[in-house]
Amino acid sequence: MAKAHVYKRDHINTDEIIPARYLTTDNEAQLAKHAMEDLDKDFVKKVQKGDVIVAGEDFGCGSSREHAVWALRGAGVQTVIAKTFARIFYRNAINNGFYVIESPDALEKINDGNELKIDFKAGLIKNKTAGIDIKFNPLPDFALEIINDGGLLKHITKTTAD
Amino acid sequence: MTITEKILAKAAGKRSVRPGDLIDAKLDVVLFIDVTGPAAIKMLEARGIDKVFDREKIVVTPDHFQPPKDIQSAELHKRLDDWAKRNKIKYYYRLGRAGVCHALLPEQGHIRPGEVIIGPDSHTCTYGAFAAFSTGVGSTDLAAAIATGKLWFKVPESMKFVLNGKLGHGVYSKDVILTVIGRIGVDGALYRAMEFVGPALADMSMEARMTMTNMAIEAGGKNGIIGFDKVTKKYLDEHLKDKKEYTVFESDKDAEYIRVEEFDCTKIEPMVALPHLPSNAVPVTECAGKKMDQAYIGSCTNGRIEDLRIAAKILKGKQAAIRTIIVPATPTIWKQAKDEGLFDIFYEAGCVISAPTCGACLGGFMGVLAEGEKCISTTNRNFVGRMGHPKSEVYLASPATTAASAIEGKLADPRKYL
Numbered sequence: 001m002a003k004a005h006v007y008k009r010d011h012i013n014t015d016e017i018i019p020a021r022y023l024t025t026d027n028e029a030q031l032a033k034h035a036m037e038d039l040d041k042d043f044v045k046k047v048q049k050g051d052v053i054v055a056g057e058d059f060g061c062g063s064s065r066e067h068a069v070w071a072l073r074g075a076g077v078q079t080v081i082a083k084t085f086a087r088i089f090y091r092n093a094i095n096n097g098f099y100v101i102e103s104p105d106a107l108e109k110i111n112d113g114n115e116l117k118i119d120f121k122a123g124l125i126k127n128k129t130a131g132i133d134i135k136f137n138p139l140p141d142f143a144l145e146i147i148n149d150g151g152l153l154k155h156i157t158k159t160t161a162d
Numbered sequence: 163m164t165i166t167e168k169i170l171a172k173a174a175g176k177r178s179v180r181p182g183d184l185i186d187a188k189l190d191v192v193l194f195i196d197v198t199g200p201a202a203i204k205m206l207e208a209r210g211i212d213k214v215f216d217r218e219k220i221v222v223t224p225d226h227f228q229p230p231k232d233i234q235s236a237e238l239h240k241r242l243d244d245w246a247k248r249n250k251i252k253y254y255y256r257l258g259r260a261g262v263c264h265a266l267l268p269e270q271g272h273i274r275p276g277e278v279i280i281g282p283d284s285h286t287c288t289y290g291a292f293a294a295f296s297t298g299v300g301s302t303d304l305a306a307a308i309a310t311g312k313l314w315f316k317v318p319e320s321m322k323f324v325l326n327g328k329l330g331h332g333v334y335s336k337d338v339i340l341t342v343i344g345r346i347g348v349d350g351a352l353y354r355a356m357e358f359v360g361p362a363l364a365d366m367s368m369e370a371r372m373t374m375t376n377m378a379i380e381a382g383g384k385n386g387i388i389g390f391d392k393v394t395k396k397y398l399d400e401h402l403k404d405k406k407e408y409t410v411f412e413s414d415k416d417a418e419y420i421r422v423e424e425f426d427c428t429k430i431e432p433m434v435a436l437p438h439l440p441s442n443a444v445p446v447t448e449c450a451g452k453k454m455d456q457a458y459i460g461s462c463t464n465g466r467i468e469d470l471r472i473a474a475k476i477l478k479g480k481q482a483a484i485r486t487i488i489v490p491a492t493p494t495i496w497k498q499a500k501d502e503g504l505f506d507i508f509y510e511a512g513c514v515i516s517a518p519t520c521g522a523c524l525g526g527f528m529g530v531l532a533e534g535e536k537c538i539s540t541t542n543r544n545f546v547g548r549m550g551h552p553k554s555e556v557y558l559a560s561p562a563t564t565a566a567s568a569i570e571g572k573l574a575d576p577r578k579y580l
Contacts, residue, residue, distance in 0.1 A: 011348055011439060015545040019552075020524040024227065024234035026201035026301070038547040058349040061382060062545060063524070064284040065198060066300035087353050087384055088284055092300035142184060142314070152302050153205055156310065 001128065002078055005047065006054045006112040012039060013062035014089065018071040020063070031067050032074025049076035052118070054110050056082065060089025069096050079118065081106045081125065081136075094143045095152035101125070103136040110134070164320040164419070166355040166387055168411040169295040173278040181319040181420075189219070191272055192307045193281030194251075195263050196224035200241040202282065202305035214249045215311030221272050222246045223255040225262050226520040231527040261492030261518040264288040264376060264462035268368070269492055271402040275390050276409035280307055285462050285542065287378040290387035291371040292394060293410060297385045318355045318384045319420040320413075321346075325360035327428035332577035334472070335370035336464060336540070336560035338362070339377045340433040341425065344443030352382035354420065357413065362427040363388060368397040369468040376463045377542050380440040389413070432576055434538075435558035438546050446563055446575050455535040457482065457568035458549070459561050460489025460516070461523040464540035467495045469561040474504040476565035476579040477511040483571030486513040487529045489521055513568070525549045531556075538567040 016039040018031055025031065036043035036053075053072070059082035060068060069092045072080065080093075081101040093100045099120055106125060110116065114129040125134040138144065149155035163171065163178060171179040173187035194202075199222070206212065214220055222242065230236035246254040255266060264285050267273050273289045279296035280286060282304040289296035299313070307313050323342055329335075343350070356378045363371065371388050378386030388394075390410045398408070431445040459465070459473050470490060477486075488508050490496035496518060499505055508515055522529030523541040531537055531550030536557065539549065544556035559567070562576035569579070 013545045015525075015543070015548050019547050020226075020526055021530075023197050023524075023526075024232060024238065026204065026238075038552040058352065058382060061348060062284065062379075062543060064282055064286075064298040064300050066201065066302060069300075084349065084352060086349070086382060088298055088300060088379075091303065095300060095302035095306075152306055153209060156306055157209060 002050045002052045002116045002118065003048065004052050004054050004110045004112060004114045004116055005043065006110055007039065008056065008107065010056040011058045011061050012055050014060060014065050014068045015062055017060065017068040018065065023065060023067055026067065028070045028074035031071040035071040035075035044075055047075050047077065050078045051076060052078055052116055053080045054106055055080065056107055057084045059085050061086035064088045066092045066096070069093050069098050073098055083107060094146050097147045097151040099139070099147055101136050103134060106134050164355065164357060164413045164417040165293060165389060165411050166295055166320055166357065166385060167317060169276055169278060170315060170317050172276065179317045181317050183317045185315055185317060186312050187278050187315050189280055189307055189311050189313060190277035191279040192220045193263055193267065193279065193283070193286060194220055194222040194304070195226060195281070195283055196228060196238050196242055197226040198282035198301045199304065200238045201301035202308060203241055203245045205302065205305040206309060211309050214308050217250050218252045219311070220251050220308065221253040221267055222251050223260045223263050223266050225260060226524065227526050228260055228519045229257055229517065259493055262462045262465055262520055265466055265491035265495065268292065268372065269401060269494055274402065274405065274408035275394065276411050280313060284379045285376050287383060287386045288372050288376040288462060290375040290378065290385050291368060293388065293390040295385055295387070298379060318353055320355040320357050321351055322419040322422045323356060323358045324422065324424045325358060325362035325427050326424060327362055327426045328365060329362060329427050329430065332432055332562055332580045333430055334560040334562060335366055335373045337430050337433040338425070338427060339374040340435050340440070340443040340558065341430050343377065343381045343441045345423065346381055348380060348439050348441045349382040351378065353384055356381065356383040356386045358386065358388045364391070367468055368393060369466040373463055377440065380542055432560060432563045434563065434573060435544055437544050437555040437557065440542065440544060440558060446559070446573060450573050450575055452573045453536065454484055454538045454567055454572055456484055456529065456531065456537040457486040457564050458522060458529055458537055458539040458541065459487070459564055460491060461520065461541040462491065463542040464561050465489055465491030465495070467498045469540065470495065470499045470504050473561045473565040474507045476562060476576060477513070477569065478507045480511055480569045482512045482568040484568060486568040487516060487522065488513050489516040490518055492518050522549055538564050538573060540564050
C-alpha cells in the first residue's frame with residue numbers, strides 16, 4: 001500500500017525537489033537524503049518506499065536536472081501524481097522508467113496520509129482511505145515502451161539490437 | 163507550418179509535421195556541461211558505450227561549478243575532462259576558454275539558423291534567437307544524443323507573441339520577457355513553442371534577443387524562437403567559423419498558432435519579478451525602495467557585453483551601496499569588458515568582478531545568500547532557495563535596474579540614471 005504525501009501547491013520546482021547546492025553528485029542515495037528539502041524538510045523522514053507525491057499544476061518546473069527524478073526515486077517515491085508536469089521533468093521521468101500520472105482531480109480526491117493502490121495499466125488510483133476510485137489516462141504507448149524497457153537507454157540498446 | 167515545425171520536419175527527414183507528431187530528429191549540435199554531463203558519461207560507460215556519434219558536433223564547456231568549487235565538483239570536472247579528451251571532442255573549452263554555455267556557444271560560432279540543438283540545461287532554449295530549434299533535456303537524453311545523434315520529440319504547438327511599438331528609455335528586452343511571463347504565467351507556454359515577432363525586435367541586438375528566448379523555459383516553453391533578419395545575419399557573419407552555411411526557415415503566412423498575444427512595447431516599464439516566481443513581475447515603480455543586500459549582474463540571461471556596458475553606464479562615478487557581483491559570462495566578454503575600461507568603473511564603484519561561471523545564479527557559489535537576505539539579480543529564476551538559503555529572496559530585473567538598485571541599496575528605477 002502506498003501512502004500519499006499531498007502538497008496543495010502548483011509549480012513545485014526543481015530547486016525545491018533537489019536544491020542546486022547538492023548537485024555536486026549524481027549518486028542517487030546521496031541525493032535522496034535531500035529530496036524535497038526546501039519545500040518540506042521532514043519529507044525524507046516521513047517517506048517510505050512505495051509512497052506517492054500528489055501535487056497541483058506544473059510539477060517539476062525549472063531546471064533540466066535529472067537529479068530531481070533520482071532524488072525522489074532514491075527516497076522511495078513510487079510515482080508522482082500531478083495536475084500537469086513541466087516538460088523536462090516529465091521527459092526525464094519517462095527516460096528513467098519512472099512512472100508519472102497526470103490527473104486533473106486527484107489533488108481534490110486525495111488527502112495527506114491516504115492509502116492508495118495504483119493500477120498503472122488500467123489507469124486507476126484506488127483511494128483506500130476515502131473509498132473512491134480515480135481514473136487517469138495511462139501514458140502514451142511510446143512512453144510505456146520506454147518505461148517497460150527500464151528507461152530510454154535500455155530501450156535504445158534493445159531497439160538498436162532489434 | 164511555423165518556423166519550429168519546419169525545422170523539426172527537416173531534422174526528421176519529413177516534408178511536413180504537425181503539432182503532436184512524434185518524430186526522431188537528427189541533432190546538429192549537442193551541448194555538454196559539468197553538472198548534468200558527467201552523469202551521462204557514467205550511464206554510457208555502464209552500458210559499455212564509449213563512443214560519440216560525431217566528435218565535431220558536441221560542444222563541451224564546464225560552467226555551472228566552474229572553476230570547481232569543492233572536491234565533489236572537481237570530481238565531476240575530472241570525469242568530464244577524461245571523457246572529452248578520450249573521445250577527442252573537437253570543441254572542448256577548458257578553463258581559461260570555458261564560459262557560461264548559452265553565452266559561449268553563439269559567441270564561438272556554434273549556433274546556426276535552421277539547426278536542432280539540445281543541451282542538458284533548461285536554458286538551452288536561448289539559441290532559438292538564431293532561428294534555430296533548441297531545447298533543454300536531462301542527462302539520459304544527453305547520453306542517448308551523444309551515442310546516437312538523434313532524439314525523439316513531440317512537435318509542439320506554437321504560440322505567437324507580437325511585440326509592437328518601440329522600447330522606451332531605460333527599458334530592455336529583459337523587461338519585455340518579464341512582462342510576457344507575467345501575463346501568461348510560469349506554465350503559460352507549457353510544452354509549446356514561443357515564437358516572437360513584431361517591429362520591436364528590429365531594434366534588439368542578438369544579445370537582447372537571447373535574453374528573451376533564454377527565458378522561454380520560465381513560461382514552461384519547449385523552445386523560444388525568433389525569425390532571421392539582418393541583425394541575425396550580421397552576428398553570424400562576425401561569429402561563424404568552421405561551418406558557415408545554414409538554412410533559413412520562416413513561418414508561413416497561414417501557419418497555425420494556438421494562441422496569439424500582442425504587446426505594446428512602448429508602454430512597458432522597467433520590471434522586477436518578485437519572489438518566488440518569474441511571473442510575479444511588476445513595474446519597478448510599484449516596488450521601488452525595498453531594501454536589498456546584494457546585486458548580481460551575470461548569467462546566461464544577462465551576462466553579455468551589452469549587459470555589462472549598460473550596468474557600467476549607470477555605475478560610472480557612483481558607489482554601490484550593497485555587495486555587487488559582476489560576472490562576465492565568457493572569457494571573451496571578460497576581456498572585452500576589461501579592454502573597454504568597464505572593470506575600472508566596476509572597481510571604482512566597489513563591485514567585485516568574477517571569473518565566468520554560472521556561480522550564484524543557481525546558488526552554487528561566488529555570491530550565495532544567507533538566511534533572510536535579498537538579492538536583485540539579472541538572472542532568470544527566483545524560486546525558493548534559488549541563490550542560497552531557503553529563506554533568502556531573489557528579485558529578477560534588467561542589468562540597468564540591477565545597477566541602479568546596487569547604487570541605492572534598494573529596488574530603484576534605472577531611468578533617472580540614464
